[in-house]
Amino acid sequence: MTLNQLNDYFNAFLKEEEFSRDVSLNGIQIQNKEPDKKEIKKVAFAVDACEATARLAAEAGADALFVHHGLFWGGCQTITGSFYKRISTFINNDLALIAYHIPLDANIPYGNNAGLAARIGLDLEKVQRFAEWLGMEIGLWGELPAPVSVEELAKKALAPGEKPLAILPFGKKEIRTVGVCSGGATEDVEAAIQLGLDAYITGETSHELYHYVEECGINMISGGHYQTETLGVNLVKEKLEKETDIECIFIDLPTKL
Structure with a gap:
């Protein structure tokens, strides 16, 4: 399964098109080098996309990170400072990012x-x-x-x-x-x-x-x-594990908030 196929799999039941008013950019937010060719063998799941979750996913050998809170929320943003660190961690490790916000809540x-x-x-x-x-x-x-x-x-x-x-x-x-x-x-x-x-x-x-x-x-x-929003990513993780041969891990990085 390629990255684009993986996102099609997720969207088949999360249906981001039904939540068009969501300011989050649902679906693939950062692609890998070959989204139509590279086989996705391991997917990490986390609540938040940040430098730490990207680094931990890359260290675990994941090809993609699936999160509830992505990096893009509808407006323009310069890729500087902390945001650069987040983005570069994904790109330097050829780690894709998939996010589903309101579709995953609902x-x-x-x-x-x-x-x-x-x-x-x-x-x-x-x-x-x-x-x-x-x-x-x-x-x-x-x-x-x-x-x-x-x-x-x-x-x-x-x-x-x-x-x-x-x-x-x-x-x-x-x-x-x-x-x-x-x-x-x-x-x-x-x-x-x-x-x-x-x-x-x-x-x-x-x-x-x-x-x-x-x-x-x-x-x-x-x-x-955080504690009330670990459920969705883990339920999606369990579904992917049951229905495919893709290895899945959950990165638990609580914020205490």
Whole structure:
């Protein structure tokens, strides 16, 4: 499978064309020398494209790096300073970069929010979409099979050893309905409140929303931007491993945020 074929494989289910308002440049962001000839034998997966993940992928012998947060976000940028270091690490090692941003957040069943919803026990066949961004609904909400406390919900939402950035326990003691929207979707708690949900899970936290969340009486869990967005890349990794002979690795480089 060549680089172009690999990207066709990813886009067959991530469907970047359905998320045209995403400012990220989804798909191949940096090609290799022969995108139609060179065989891709090893793919590294990570949340973020940066100098460190590119270097670690190259050191591991990867031909391509698949990430959620790429390097290009719709505007022009000079290739100087830190950005030069990032770009040159890819080019000097003939390492390709493939990024899927909003398509990876929204995808069912391989996206960040689907992975988060499944992790806490929501049925992916029954969840509904919410949390709109630029006209695109990214988040998912549904009803748990049994009520849980906010502390139990936070534990379910994160992998073993991970800790949330914040828990705002301002809602019902027994939580049944939950909305999830990974990453930096702090303000989408408003959408969860409008739906009357018992709890909302996202990545980041906000001082400005603290009193509003308390006054509206909803539980809110901020699980960490990075920690809530490792799910999608790993689900895509597992799919590629099962369906091809390509070797896959995950580069875990947490930001603690």
